[in-house]
Amino acid sequence: SQTIHQWPATLVQPVGSPLSLECTVEGTSNPNLYWYRQAAGRGLQLLFYSVGIGQISSEVPQNLSASRPQDRQFILSSKKLLLSDSGFYLCAWSFGGEQYFGPGTRLTVT
């Protein structure tokens, strides 16, 4: 069966510091991968999606970036965090038209 991992589960970072969130998927090959952000009490905002290694589509221009160095690894990064980057970050994968989510990372920028 397929499993999706995200880490860390929680993170507190100061403004201006870098960010790296990692997501890995097990049990499937060549999945579509996604990063979403969920602000407090809000819906999901699609940040990036990837249909293959090195292929990244950005949905929202901002100070975040994503990379897919391996088939089942998706990384979300920032060089300098802003207060507005606080939120709940969710990684997801899809194959065959269904989407499955990881447990999420709670990021607080102070």
Next chain:
Amino acid sequence: AQSVTQLDSHVSVSEGTPVLLRCNYSSSYSPSLFWYVQHPNKGLQLLLKYTSAATLVKGINGFEAEFKKSETSFHLTKPSAHMSDAAEYFCVVNANTGNQFYFGTGTSLTVIP
């Protein structure tokens, strides 16, 4: 273009009474439709999906939804609410292109004991 409208941002029901969470969709293609549930500080869990087979779809935890093309609706129902059903629910459409999923803004369900 694809979009989803969840008609209620908050729904409150008493334990043991029926649940109705409303969702209307817009899609240029034959859509796939999904309902997800999210408990606080957790990821989203797939409740059920419609993919052009039976219009009445049964999911986990006693939930079901009916696809009504003429009304462009995909409402989520449950005959009897349980305290553990209190959560955020998201309606999602996929245009069968495979890559992008469009989320509603969510409905917060409160269950009163």
